[in-house]
Amino acid sequence: MILDIVIIAPLLAALASIFVRSNTFSLERLTLTGSIVSMIGVFSLIPEVLRAGSYGASDLFSLDALGSVVALVVAIVSVGMALYSIGYMRQEIRKEIIGFRRLRQYYVLFNIFLFAMYAALCATMPILMWIAIEGTTLSTALLVSFYNKPSAMEAAWKYLILNSVGLLFGFIGTLLFTLVHHDPSAFLNWQALRLGAATLDPVIAKIAFACVLIGYGTKVGLAPLHTWKPDVYSKAPTPIAALFSSSLLSVAMLALMRFKGIADISAGPAFSSTLFIFFGMLSLFIAAFLIFSQWNYKRMLAYSSVEHAGIISLGLGFGGIGTFAALLHLIYHALFKPLLFSAVGNAYLTYSSTKIARVRGMIRTLPATTALFFLGVLAATGVPPFGTFLTEWYIFTAGIALHPYLTTLAIMLLAVVFAGLLRHLSAMAFGEVPEGIEPGEHDWRTVAVPSAFALILLAFGLMIPTSLHELLTAAVSSI
Amino acid sequence: MTELPIILAGIAFMTIVLIQIARKSMLVVELFVVQSAAVIALLAWSSRDHVTLTLVATILAIAAVKLFVAPFFLKRLIATHASRFSSNTYLSGPNTLIVLALIIALSSSYLFKPLAVIAPGAQTLLFLSIASLFCALFIVINRQGALSQMIGILSMENSIVMMALAAGLEQSPALQLGITFDLLLWVCVAYIFLSLLYRQFGSLDVTQLRRLKD
Numbered sequence: 092m093i094l095d096i097v098i099i100a101p102l103l104a105a106l107a108s109i110f111v112r113s114n115t116f117s118l119e120r121l122t123l124t125g126s127i128v129s130m131i132g133v134f135s136l137i138p139e140v141l142r143a144g145s146y147g148a149s150d151l152f153s154l155d156a157l158g159s160v161v162a163l164v165v166a167i168v169s170v171g172m173a174l175y176s177i178g179y180m181r182q183e184i185r186k187e188i189i190g191f192r193r194l195r196q197y198y199v200l201f202n203i204f205l206f207a208m209y210a211a212l213c214a215t216m217p218i219l220m221w222i223a224i225e226g227t228t229l230s231t232a233l234l235v236s237f238y239n240k241p242s243a244m245e246a247a248w249k250y251l252i253l254n255s256v257g258l259l260f261g262f263i264g265t266l267l268f269t270l271v272h273h274d275p276s277a278f279l280n281w282q283a284l285r286l287g288a289a290t291l292d293p294v295i296a297k298i299a300f301a302c303v304l305i306g307y308g309t310k311v312g313l314a315p316l317h318t319w320k321p322d323v324y325s326k327a328p329t330p331i332a333a334l335f336s337s338s339l340l341s342v343a344m345l346a347l348m349r350f351k352g353i354a355d356i357s358a359g360p361a362f363s364s365t366l367f368i369f370f371g372m373l374s375l376f377i378a379a380f381l382i383f384s385q386w387n388y389k390r391m392l393a394y395s396s397v398e399h400a401g402i403i404s405l406g407l408g409f410g411g412i413g414t415f416a417a418l419l420h421l422i423y424h425a426l427f428k429p430l431l432f433s434a435v436g437n438a439y440l441t442y443s444s445t446k447i448a449r450v451r452g453m454i455r456t457l458p459a460t461t462a463l464f465f466l467g468v469l470a471a472t473g474v475p476p477f478g479t480f481l482t483e484w485y486i487f488t489a490g491i492a493l494h495p496y497l498t499t500l501a502i503m504l505l506a507v508v509f510a511g512l513l514r515h516l517s518a519m520a521f522g523e524v525p526e527g528i529e530p531g532e533h534d535w536r537t538v539a540v541p542s543a544f545a546l547i548l549l550a551f552g553l554m555i556p557t558s559l560h561e562l563l564t565a566a567v568s569s570i
Numbered sequence: 571m572t573e574l575p576i577i578l579a580g581i582a583f584m585t586i587v588l589i590q591i592a593r594k595s596m597l598v599v600e601l602f603v604v605q606s607a608a609v610i611a612l613l614a615w616s617s618r619d620h621v622t623l624t625l626v627a628t629i630l631a632i633a634a635v636k637l638f639v640a641p642f643f644l645k646r647l648i649a650t651h652a653s654r655f656s657s658n659t660y661l662s663g664p665n666t667l668i669v670l671a672l673i674i675a676l677s678s679s680y681l682f683k684p685l686a687v688i689a690p691g692a693q694t695l696l697f698l699s700i701a702s703l704f705c706a707l708f709i710v711i712n713r714q715g716a717l718s719q720m721i722g723i724l725s726m727e728n729s730i731v732m733m734a735l736a737a738g739l740e741q742s743p744a745l746q747l748g749i750t751f752d753l754l755l756w757v758c759v760a761y762i763f764l765s766l767l768y769r770q771f772g773s774l775d776v777t778q779l780r781r782l783k784d
Contacts, residue, residue: 216744217744218743218744218747218748219747221748222747222748222751222752225751225752225755225756226755229755229756229759232759232763233759233762236763236766239766239770240770241770241771244763244766244767244770244771247763248716248763248767251759251760251763252710252719252723255723255756256707256710256723256726259723259726259727259730262730262748262752263730263733265744265748266730266733266734266737266739266742266744266745266748267688267737269739269742269744270688270737270739277743278743278744279744292687294684294685294687295687295688298684298685298688
């Protein structure tokens, strides 16, 4: 029952929003309420998941430890972004960038996006997960083209085509995995796939996993399947970009982790590990240099997502403590990305440009935002006391024993990312404020939300709650 | 009658090849209709011994979308903006044919031989579907028109259905559910986008989409 509420609450909010007439306040409250209800539901299910191993609402939806980790991420980020959206979108209305109809469209699609993500991460069947993730593509394509500008339309079309092609490969992989069962008419869930994995021909398992990696890897944004990301992140409304980067990436990564567990049983762990390391290194390499030479701060954050997807992939590829660290890194990434996106969203509201060269003197115009941006960059670059330091340390500790040269190269690439992010941050924070720019934060929510993410990150960096540790340990055992 | 599946798959494959070289948008849509009809017939033939309600519903849904809804939308777009549709390809005609030949050769080469384990009893059908899949992907990559890209993706779906049939998955609820859902939503969203793209750019030639760069 509770899980049904978690999934349905955003859908109800979306449906109710359709019927709202000229009342911005109602739209905002509906979205916020839906997100909070889902979050409370997720939190209330964690003890049951820890106790029984999973919480099954029906044959279609259940929550296990691995799903719970991602559900926590989606729940926290969605509430944060629902609140941030209120402040952000009010500014857009004030500036007459959008009107009420567009705002309603935004909140309806925002909630459908959340619904699809919850459905995907709770789906007991791989095909249901695929459908839900395909659903995120279709609902978010309209959010990417939200501003109706030619460049936004172009980004949305590119996103739709690339992700559709990618997900069709994911579909092939999903179908091939169903060959584990001798009765093709059976509805197979994750558990049945794991149980039958040992009987699956290893060649089929390898082909299926490669297809799934292409499919969901496109959604995660692993290089070279990442090309839609910078365009989409720079054109979508900022809260949506934050949801893309933190929540959707985590949901797609969840799909990869689930299939990895099945492929490893059938074909052995070496195959999936090699692929994860290959895509992880490629992602790090491409992201590092494109972050350093970046001219647009939203695209910079897109490449930062590619980089962190690469780090998580490396952790999964290295295995052992690396898997635990990869999962923890996924949580940290999902928490610092909304912080960074909120900060650059505030910068956009003030400077009306996403070009780094046009944002100068942020420390004087947006002092609180700049401080938060700085904290976010530190978290993104793995500086203590943030938990990313520890997760990267563990991932590379696992890697150095197996692949010393690759691990050394990865660490050097992280140094390039560090230099690139700090270079752009200092350029934006200091210097002369351009003429006509009014100083001052926009709304208490646009500062409160990133502040809350910064506090959570600092707290989790210093201490991981026991229940979260238990949840992570249980989740790792199922990968 | 045992050759019928191969003949139907061959028809579907040939239409994908012809779409690559077709110069008129209307012809591209008509070739897609023929291709879809062949795949639907193949699906119906393969599952003739185990007819279920969900399978019939799936076949009807696919037929409705691929034979009527999608062609109707696309033809309406073409009729409205006939002179502005691009049927160009990035590669020239001869080069396109060379690449197609390479794809087909590659699909039946030793590189893809390990895939035979998927369908030990239907290898010809399997390799035809693999060749179709990569040729359809090449439509998405090579053709400059957004409409052709949409048809390329729908052709990829048709190829996946053929591949699933070769693997004996015609009864799979995953196939039925996945294809039905994907089709219904994808066609609607893609149609909305084609209309919006045309409104913004006055063309559906994707080479006009140059505003994004690094």
